[in-house]
Amino acid sequence: MAPVPIISSLKVGHIDDVIELRKTKPGTIPQRFVRDITERPTITTPNNKSLIITNHHHHHMPIIDFSKLSKHNTHDDEIFLHELLNLATACENWGFFQVVNHDIDLNLMERIEKMSNEFFMLPLEEKQKYPMLPGTVQGYGQAFVFSEEQKLDWCNMLALAIQPQHARNPNLWPKKPEKLSETLEEYSREVRKLCENLLKYIGLGLGLKEDEFKKMFGEAVQAIRVNYYPACSRPDLVMGLSPHSDGSALTVLQQAKGSPVGLQILKDGLWMPVHTLPNALVINIGDTIEVVTNGKYKSAEHRAVANENKDRLSIVTFYAPSYEVELGPMPEFIDENHPCKFRRYNHGDYSKHYITNRLQGKKALEFAKIQTKNASF
Numbered sequence: 001m002a003p004v005p006i007i008s009s010l011k012v013g014h015i016d017d018v019i020e021l022r023k024t025k026p027g028t029i030p031q032r033f034v035r036d037i038t039e040r041p042t043i044t045t046p047n048n049k050s051l052i053i054t055n056h057h058h059h060h061m062p063i064i065d066f067s068k069l070s071k072h073n074t075h076d077d078e079i080f081l082h083e084l085l086n087l088a089t090a091c092e093n094w095g096f097f098q099v100v101n102h103d104i105d106l107n108l109m110e111r112i113e114k115m116s117n118e119f120f121m122l123p124l125e126e127k128q129k130y131p132m133l134p135g136t137v138q139g140y141g142q143a144f145v146f147s148e149e150q151k152l153d154w155c156n157m158l159a160l161a162i163q164p165q166h167a168r169n170p171n172l173w174p175k176k177p178e179k180l181s182e183t184l185e186e187y188s189r190e191v192r193k194l195c196e197n198l199l200k201y202i203g204l205g206l207g208l209k210e211d212e213f214k215k216m217f218g219e220a221v222q223a224i225r226v227n228y229y230p231a232c233s234r235p236d237l238v239m240g241l242s243p244h245s246d247g248s249a250l251t252v253l254q255q256a257k258g259s260p261v262g263l264q265i266l267k268d269g270l271w272m273p274v275h276t277l278p279n280a281l282v283i284n285i286g287d288t289i290e291v292v293t294n295g296k297y298k299s300a301e302h303r304a305v306a307n308e309n310k311d312r313l314s315i316v317t318f319y320a321p322s323y324e325v326e327l328g329p330m331p332e333f334i335d336e337n338h339p340c341k342f343r344r345y346n347h348g349d350y351s352k353h354y355i356t357n358r359l360q361g362k363k364a365l366e367f368a369k370i371q372t373k374n375a376s377f
């Protein structure tokens with residue numbers, strides 16, 4: 001069953017719509033959005049080279065050419081094996097990579113960006129026909145707000161369950177712009193195929209059977225979240241999206257054309273901006289893959305920052321196991337040097353735990369951790 005948390009006693013206070021704030025009071029940042037000094041982001045701008053933290057890294061996030069995997073799918077093909085190794089290295093060292101030549105129609109990617117932008121530009125009353133109620137994760141608004149004291153993200157989102165069908169709330173699917181809902185469907189079908197294929201190659205790269213994850217995950221849960229980050233007069237004071245790892249197995253992120261850099265990942269203790277690569281999709285390993293590989297592949301912590309001059313749109317797909325499945329580290333990844341780090345649990349329970357807590361780095365994963373004195377994560 002889909003976890004549908006209705007926490008009726010939640011008191012979250014008034015949540016300003018950030019798109020409206022930017023429209024009506026462009027220079028104002030309500031106190032609820034101003035982060036404590038220790039939580040403020042590092043912002044990189046073209047004129048602010050001293051803060052460019054990529055200098056600490058001799059290379060950028062890995063780029064995987066999907067066509068080298070899909071079009072050379074004979075396992076003794078050198079091109080295939082070389083890209084499979086690149087993929088495995090990206091998963092192990094970064095937990096993030098960009099995919100090019102992914103087979104998703106570029107026109108479909110453009111259409112979903114255009115319609116999503118149109119949706120966010122509708123009058124507030126129209127968008128509020130699909131409200132994300134406190135304690136829930138579907139509809140339009142702000143997610144993961146559980147108290148009046150909690151700082152708010154500089155972001156509005158539209159989030160919807162895609163699969164299984166019974167997790168959907170049809171009342172929350174926008175009727176305007178007219179073609180948005182059917183485009184979300186078409187896009188989600190394509191992204192689902194990409195996730196299935198990526199999991200096949202990730203499995204092969206780990207020395208597993210190609211259908212290992214497919215069998216393990218059952219009828220996968222899929223959700224879409226479209227994030228809109230309006231420009232902000234003081235991006236150094238606010239957070240676009242709080243630091244977190246994703247509760248999914250895999251996440252696929254499309255950064256809209258023309259959007260400024262906004263996504264940052266925590267790499268070797270430093271926040272590193274992810275540059276936009278035309279037509280590429282950003283993929284990240286979620287908590288599920290960290291658990292089943294016993295931490296060999298880790299879900300990377302990431303966040304989004306706002307930009308002073310430009311709005312930013314991202315389209316995010318979460319692909320996760322069925323709520324029914326029980327998960328835990330696979331025996332292949334446990335030995336005397338790699339003791340079992342996670343307990344077995346039901347993924348529906350994990351989802352519920354994830355969505356009923358605020359985003360706080362990798363804290364959600366503590367749900368599954370076995371606390372031992374010697375465990376190093």
Ligand SMILES: COC(=O)C(/C=C/C1=C(C)CCCC1(C)C)=C/O[C@H]1C=C(C)C(=O)O1
Binds near residue numbers: 138352355
């Ligand atoms: C705002 O929502 C999220 O950020 C989010 C929620 C995803 C979901 C829906 C919108 C409806 C169906 C359930 C589900 C929880 C997948 C994040 O999703 C992460 C968290 C978990 C767990 C996951 O699988 O992806």
Ligand SMILES: O=C(O)CCC(=O)C(=O)O
Binds near residue numbers: 262314
């Ligand atoms: O907008 C982004 O770049 C990050 C989005 C994200 O991390 C998420 O929606 O989980």
Ligand SMILES: [Fe+2]
Binds near residue numbers: 244245302
């Ligand atoms: Fe994320």
